Amino acid sequence: MDIFLQACVNGLMIGGFYSLMGMGQNVIFGVMKIINFCHGEMLMVGMYLSYVFYEYLGIDPYFSLPLVALVMFIAGAVFQHTLITPSLGTKSFTNLLFLTVGMGILLTNGAQVIFSSDYRTITTDYSSTILSIGPITVALSRVVSFCALIAVSIALAFFLKCTKTGKKIRAVSQNPIGAQVVGIDTKKIYMITYGLGAALAGISGALLTLFYVINPTAGSNFGFRALIVVVVGGLGSISGAFFAGIFLGLLETLVSLFIGPSLRTLVVFATFIVILVIRQNIILRRK
Amino acid sequence: MLEVTNLNAGYGHVQILRDVSFKVDDGEVIAILGSNGAGKTTTVRSITGMIKPMSGSIKFDGVELCGKSSRAILDAGIIQVPEGRQLFTEMTVYENLELGAFSDEAMRKFDESLHTCYKYFPKLLERAHQSAGTLSGGEQQMVAVARALIGLPKLLILDEPSLGLAPNIVDEILVVAHDLAKKQGIGVILVEQDVTKALKTADEGYVIENGQVVLSGSSISLSVNEHVKKAYLGI
Numbered sequence: 001m002d003i004f005l006q007a008c009v010n011g012l013m014i015g016g017f018y019s020l021m022g023m024g025q026n027v028i029f030g031v032m033k034i035i036n037f038c039h040g041e042m043l044m045v046g047m048y049l050s051y052v053f054y055e056y057l058g059i060d061p062y063f064s065l066p067l068v069a070l071v072m073f074i075a076g077a078v079f080q081h082t083l084i085t086p087s088l089g090t091k092s093f094t095n096l097l098f099l100t101v102g103m104g105i106l107l108t109n110g111a112q113v114i115f116s117s118d119y120r121t122i123t124t125d126y127s128s129t130i131l132s133i134g135p136i137t138v139a140l141s142r143v144v145s146f147c148a149l150i151a152v153s154i155a156l157a158f159f160l161k162c163t164k165t166g167k168k169i170r171a172v173s174q175n176p177i178g179a180q181v182v183g184i185d186t187k188k189i190y191m192i193t194y195g196l197g198a199a200l201a202g203i204s205g206a207l208l209t210l211f212y213v214i215n216p217t218a219g220s221n222f223g224f225r226a227l228i229v230v231v232v233g234g235l236g237s238i239s240g241a242f243f244a245g246i247f248l249g250l251l252e253t254l255v256s257l258f259i260g261p262s263l264r265t266l267v268v269f270a271t272f273i274v275i276l277v278i279r280q281n282i283i284l285r286r287k
Numbered sequence: 288m289l290e291v292t293n294l295n296a297g298y299g300h301v302q303i304l305r306d307v308s309f310k311v312d313d314g315e316v317i318a319i320l321g322s323n324g325a326g327k328t329t330t331v332r333s334i335t336g337m338i339k340p341m342s343g344s345i346k347f348d349g350v351e352l353c354g355k356s357s358r359a360i361l362d363a364g365i366i367q368v369p370e371g372r373q374l375f376t377e378m379t380v381y382e383n384l385e386l387g388a389f390s391d392e393a394m395r396k397f398d399e400s401l402h403t404c405y406k407y408f409p410k411l412l413e414r415a416h417q418s419a420g421t422l423s424g425g426e427q428q429m430v431a432v433a434r435a436l437i438g439l440p441k442l443l444i445l446d447e448p449s450l451g452l453a454p455n456i457v458d459e460i461l462v463v464a465h466d467l468a469k470k471q472g473i474g475v476i477l478v479e480q481d482v483t484k485a486l487k488t489a490d491e492g493y494v495i496e497n498g499q500v501v502l503s504g505s506s507i508s509l510s511v512n513e514h515v516k517k518a519y520l521g522i
Binding site: 167168170171174175177178179180181182183184185 | 335337357358361362366367369372373374375376377378382385386387389390434438
């Protein structure tokens with residue numbers, strides 16, 4: 001029972017990351033109807049940014065979080081405006097596929113050139129602090145990161161629901177023609193949305209650095225999981241992505257516990273395929 | 288107010304409109320009539336800047352709008368109720384209306400305009416916090432009209448408001464359109480296939496066939512015109 005509880009807590013902690021990644025991917029998909037294949041790599045960039053801030057400027061990863069988010073937001077918006085918008089104009093899915101996959105490769109290899117493939121870690125004073133609640137032990141940094149993830153998720157939901165820009169983002173994703181009719185600058189919304197997605201991926205990466213090894217390919221796992229989260233949670237649905245992420249995290253750790261860690265990824269993707277088949281039926285019926 | 292002269296427009300190399308000319312005065316309702324594929328929607332898209340006309344002039348209060356961006360045209364005060372309504376179906380009616388306030392002035396006067404909209408369409412007040420997609424077709428059309436009104440139009444374009452709606456609801460919407468023109472001095476362009484209803488509401492009518500204005504005149508003269516009677520009224 002104790003082990004089970006422990007696994008649930010661990011699953012919850014990792015699931016929070018999948019949620020945030022999925023939500024970012026989902027906002028981008030909702031507005032631009034494109035799949036951002038370099039989402040995982042953007043997380044990796046967030047990790048390195050956090051690393052650089054800590055290693056060279058001595059800023060604690062939690063304090064550098066807003067900086068990482070800002071840098072990622074600007075980089076994402078620029079990438080969107082200079083490369084994605086022109087590709088969207090061609091209405092070719094393959095162009096966008098090559099563009100975002102290519103960007104992912106570029107980021108991975110860029111990181112390799114700059115930082116080499118060595119695994120890096122961030123060790124702070126509180127890195128080894130462990131919290132024990134009853135039979136469950138969990139690293140303090142994981143708890144703090146998880147709380148931060150939840151806070152960011154709530155802030156995102158609030159932003160989309162209540163702010164003027166958030167409403168415009170939803171408007172564009174629900175009806176681009178209607179958005180044009182009421183004078184919404186869709187290009188600007190595209191930039192903001194992609195920047196937002198990049199910032200969310202960057203935040204996920206930065207929050208991971210305290211207990212995850214930093215290396216150029218660290219993002220791909222999370223990138224794939226984000227895709228699963230989007231499909232399972234429903235394309236364009238923010239709350240769906242949140243719960244799908246948590247579900248995926250729990251599933252992974254429970255499979256590791258009861259079936260074995262080596263089969264973890266296999267079971268996750270098998271579940272994904274099953275859900276895909278079921279959901280496809282649902283989607284078809286709805287249409 | 289609006290003066291369209293020799294408008295030529297189309298898609299790519301395919302020309303749809305040929306030398307279309309018409310004008311709308313303050314407080315006037317004009318009807319653009321024609322069957323499917325006659326060029327009505329192309330006309331609307333040209334005026335609202337959703338497509339770039341090939342040539343011609345679109346003057347609004349003396350300012351040339353031909354080739355301007357759709358946002359600039361919106362800022363000038365030309366607002367459309369698009370064909371198919373184009374609402375944000377997963378947002379509430381209130382949120383839809385809120386998004387209609389695209390300018391600073393419209394935002395400032397939002398409460399006042401909202402009050403006017405609820406006066407014209409009391410049903411929307413009841414439905415204010417329901418998502419727009421759950422409304423009936425007629426109610427959705429009301430939201431679309433109200434959303435346009437929130438933007439404080441000087442010229443309102445209603446693109447096929449009768450499409451798929453019950454006759455009594457179409458009447459209700461046309462009465463509002465007529466009222467807006469006569470009481471608030473808004474120019475209204477009514478783009479319609481339902482010629483009978485359109486001619487009852489409009490002051491002037493223009494009949495478009497194959498991208499050209501083939502007939503124009505007062506609604507009364509059009510409704511007794513032999514060609515209109517035969518081709519559109521089925522008399």
